[in-house]
Amino acid sequence: MDTMRDRFIATTTRLLDDDPRLALLLAEISKDGFQQALLRHPERVINVGIREQLLIGAGGGMALTGMRPIMHTFASFLVERPFEQVKLDFGHQGVHGILVSAGGSYDWPASGFTHMSPGDVALMDTLDGWTVHVPGHPDEAEALLREAAAGDGSVYLRLSVHANSSPQPIGGGGFTPLREGSRGVVVAVGPMLDHTLAATEGLDVTVLYATTVRPFDGEGLRRAVAGARPDVVLVEPYLAGTSTAVANDALAEVPHRVLGLGIGRRELRRYGSVEEHLAGQGLDPASLRARIAAFLS
């Protein structure tokens, strides 16, 4: 299976051919994959070098002239390093663009914490009006990218090598119910779906699948909670508790409990593999099952 990043490169290369409004900005990362696009559209495919503040600022400038910029690098360098540029050069200017990250929270564990960005979605949450997509499969990533490219809003598309074995249909931003049960509601975000399904096998719970986490499908969560005990578990591939506040807001009128599972703030200071990191964070199926069952018991 190709990775979401492979699919992003192939899809964006085609989209650039078809849509003269689109521009792609790179800061060295992924430039080899985009060689063809760089040659075909030298005016719209821009590599600014290892300059992440300029990556975002120049994207904002292109947006000011009416272009639709796609900015891409690893999440640490796309969201965290130039965060004030994201805040001011898009939000404050009142212009829009598409941020596409790679790397996520544990994509490249052998490189250590410098290339992990578990806080990116929480950081984006401090800004107004950004749609945040967390696909769980390359097919989903492609569908969400195409939707973002054709739209006009500000979009953060978070790609990861961690993926589910099969894609789910992308359903207009709402959470997709995959199982129904009565003892609680488990929301699995993007690549956490396979492990969450395995962890909840045989449990009497509703499982919702989310690829779009902002805006948060509060209506979908309320619907699910209406048919089950209002105990909600969020399983997210980034900082634990990132969506706890929005889930609480969605359930403000309903007595409820929320457990946020995800990546801990404490650095593991371990290298190794993605699977080892998921286990180290308590996000492997056995750990998830124990934590979910304990919460819902």
Next chain:
Amino acid sequence: MTNTTYAQDDIRRLHRLMALMTGDEKHSPAATSTLDALWVLYDRVLRVSPATARDPGRDRFLLSKGHGPMAYYAVLAEKGFVEEEALSGFGGYDSPLGHHPDRTLVPGVEIGSGSLGHGLPLAVGSVLGLRAQGLTEPRVWVLIGDAELDEGSNHEALAYAGPAGLEQLHTLVIDNSSASYGWPGGIASRFSAAGWSAETVDGRDHQALYAAYTAPHPGRPRAVVARVEPKS
């Protein structure tokens, strides 16, 4: 002094407009440091007016040094972008004119600024965006301060724009010697080293400013360093 009496009349009118704005005295030296350079740019160089403020083919002026914008607002008022009556509300809750400008509130203001180090990268992107749409005529100007040049984001933009040959890009640096560590070798040398066409002029000399603004610089971005009184 090569400024004409006519230009002195202009500056007197602008000072009267600036006097209508009160409440940001902390930044008023920063405001007057830009006055002559801004006036010559708007009066004689920039191809933009209230009627063409949204025309894709207009020249762009990006005020990056967003603090002390009184001279900027005065020039915008003199040129008809802003109603003179709005000036007295400067900084008020109902005023479109803040101590840092907001592009969504004032016609003709290309960027919201205040946080230093955003304008030059945005200007680079503006040139790239115009060029990608075949708009090679409009020129993009960005005004930064000498201390603002300390910001690393400006150096990212400066180092990229030269080798990328962004001829449409122009940076106006107001040098009032406010950078704590200064710029040994001069500010213009930083731009020249990155492949820009660069020149330093007296920031109060209208004729010198005009000549520097309009000097040809084929294939290269242009930097004009306008020196004014220290800490002015």
